[in-house]
Amino acid sequence: MSTIFLAVIIGASFGAVLDRVGATSPNYIGKMLNLTNLHLAKAILLAIGVGSVLMFGGQMAGLVDVGHMSVKTAYMGVFLGGLMLGVGWAASGYCPGTGLAAAASGRRDALVYAAGGLLGAAAYMLTYPMWKTAGLLTGKALTLGAVPGAEYDALVPGVSGDLAGILVGVALIVTAYVLPDRIISSPTTAPAE
Amino acid sequence: MILNWKLGGLALGLVFFAAVLLVKPIGVSTQFVILDGILWNAVNPEVVTQTTDGAYTSTNAYLAKSGGKYAKSIANPLNYSFVFVLAMMLGAFASSWLRNGVPASEKLMPAIWRNNYGDSTAKRFAIAFASGFVVLYGARLAGGCTSGHMMSGMMQTAISGYIFAAGAFAAAVPTAVLMFTKEA
Numbered sequence: 001m002s003t004i005f006l007a008v009i010i011g012a013s014f015g016a017v018l019d020r021v022g023a024t025s026p027n028y029i030g031k032m033l034n035l036t037n038l039h040l041a042k043a044i045l046l047a048i049g050v051g052s053v054l055m056f057g058g059q060m061a062g063l064v065d066v067g068h069m070s071v072k073t074a075y076m077g078v079f080l081g082g083l084m085l086g087v088g089w090a091a092s093g094y095c096p097g098t099g100l101a102a103a104a105s106g107r108r109d110a111l112v113y114a115a116g117g118l119l120g121a122a123a124y125m126l127t128y129p130m131w132k133t134a135g136l137l138t139g140k141a142l143t144l145g146a147v148p149g150a151e152y153d154a155l156v157p158g159v160s161g162d163l164a165g166i167l168v169g170v171a172l173i174v175t176a177y178v179l180p181d182r183i184i185s186s187p188t189t190a191p192a193e
Numbered sequence: 194m195i196l197n198w199k200l201g202g203l204a205l206g207l208v209f210f211a212a213v214l215l216v217k218p219i220g221v222s223t224q225f226v227i228l229d230g231i232l233w234n235a236v237n238p239e240v241v242t243q244t245t246d247g248a249y250t251s252t253n254a255y256l257a258k259s260g261g262k263y264a265k266s267i268a269n270p271l272n273y274s275f276v277f278v279l280a281m282m283l284g285a286f287a288s289s290w291l292r293n294g295v296p297a298s299e300k301l302m303p304a305i306w307r308n309n310y311g312d313s314t315a316k317r318f319a320i321a322f323a324s325g326f327v328v329l330y331g332a333r334l335a336g337g338c339t340s341g342h343m344m345s346g347m348m349q350t351a352i353s354g355y356i357f358a359a360g361a362f363a364a365a366v367p368t369a370v371l372m373f374t375k376e377a
Contacts, residue, residue: 006215007273011280012287013208014219019288021201026303028195033369036376039195043202044344050206051348055213070218072336072346074353081335082342082360085328089361090368092324093303095339096332097221097281099325104282105289108301109321116325121225122233123326124333128255131334144350155352165350172347176202184370 015101024102026093026109033090035183045176052169056162059147066149075139077131144168209348216273218349220341222332223263224278230256230267241267308375335360 021043022028031037058064072078089095094102094113102110131137146154147161154161196204212219230251234240241251241264249264251257256264266272289295298304302317310316332338335357337346343361346354 003216003273004271004276007276008280008283010208010212010215010219011277012284013211014277015281015284015286016288017201017204017208017284018281019285019292020196021198021205022195024285024289025195025299027299027305030303030305030369030373031376033365034373035366035370039198042198043196043205046198046202047205047209048344048347050203051209051213051344052350054206054210055348058210058214064214068213068215068217069349070345071349071351072342072353074351074356075336078335078342078353078356079360081331081333082357083364084331085335085338086331086361086364086366087368088324088326088328088331089339090365091372092321092328093305094321094324094328096225096329097278097338097340099328100221100278100282101285104286106286106295106300107303109303109317112318113321113325113328116322117225117329118229118325120326120329120331121222121333122229124330125226125229125253125255128258128333132254136334139353142352144352161350168350169348176198 014097015104018098018101019105023098024105024107024110026102026107029089029093029095029098037182038179039181042176042179045172045179049169049172049176052165052172056165056169059149060162060166066147069147069150069152071141071143071150071152073139073141076136078139080136209344213345213348218341218345219277220274220337220345221278221281222329222338222341224275225329226255226263226333227266227270227275230263231270234267243268305373305376309373 018024022040028040032040055064059066092113094110096117099110099113099117103114141152142155143152143161144155145159145161145164146157209219230241240253241249243249249261249268251264266275301314306317335342342354342357347358
């Protein structure tokens with residue numbers, strides 16, 4: 001039961017913070033992806049960096065259970081699926097988590113998005129054997145360096161996975177600070193008719 | 194009402210850390226499959242079955258994979274990951290309610306969409322539905338979404354997380370730059 005209690009606390013915090021950081025608004029997502037307002041990109045980079053430094057630092061200090069790590073397998077379908085997700089993410093302004101959170105926050109188009117998502121997930125359930133047969137789902141779960149106590153292989157063996165994680169985390173935090181507020185400087189005018 | 198990126202990013206990072214400290218990294222998109230499975234199994238109870246040794250399996254190869262872990266979650270919806278997503282929605286609802294909700298002009302479509310494509314609800318809903326479809330299809334093919342791969346994956350220096358982020362942004366940035374030429 002205590003894990004259910006944690007699910008409620010951590011889940012509710014995640015949803016509330018997503019909303020407060022602007023991630024439930026397709027306006028912020030759209031302006032991040034068309035490079036006119038990088039507020040959300042900075043927030044996400046900072047968040048990943050902070051999470052990384054705390055997690056790997058905690059693991060080095062023995063305060064965080066390495067067994068809680070959950071590294072996914074890297075395979076061809078990860079990139080292809082990422083491309084597909086990217087198109088729909090940009091067109092709608094919603095990813096799976098923020099779409100559900102936005103629907104809960106009162107956005108009706110997000111509810112429609114979630115319905116499409118249920119159908120898309122069902123379509124994948126039915127076509128999964130095809131991808132598996134094509135060999136696009138096989139790969140390895142890798143981390144950058146070797147993380148002590150974790151069973152994952154390292155991309156660069158011999159490198160401390162904990163130190164690598166802290167360094168990458170710091171790099172992400174620095175990136176969040178140095179990233180400009182916008183990359184495309186002025187709204188491009190619509191093409192002439 | 195929207196937190197600045199430093200405060201918002203710090204808060205989000207602390208939530209990521211709390212999740213991996215206490216339970217496991219955050220992820221969302223699997224739960225679309227679990228809800229599909231719950232609905233499917235409600236219509237046809239033969240979809241998810243329990244074998245004599247107590248393990249769960251399914252007539253669907255995807256739900257039966259990895260020792261039937263999806264089948265097990267479908268049979269027991271009161272599990273951490275599913276409740277996590279429900280709670281996420283509750284948290285977003287509460288946060289939105291406390292800031293007086295989504296403005297009326299934003300309820301059917303966001304300003305960025307209206308400024309580029311006009312007022313048609315049908316058009317916006319059609320794109321939203323199609324987007325949901327490709328996003329979740331893609332997320333399941335990739336084995337995770339923005340939460341599981343990009344946020345949790347990159348936090349753990351998972352190579353799969355970097356590959357996913359590269360693919361997602363390689364498609365998302367050109368799409369958004371081409372589709373949304375007028376700002377919100």
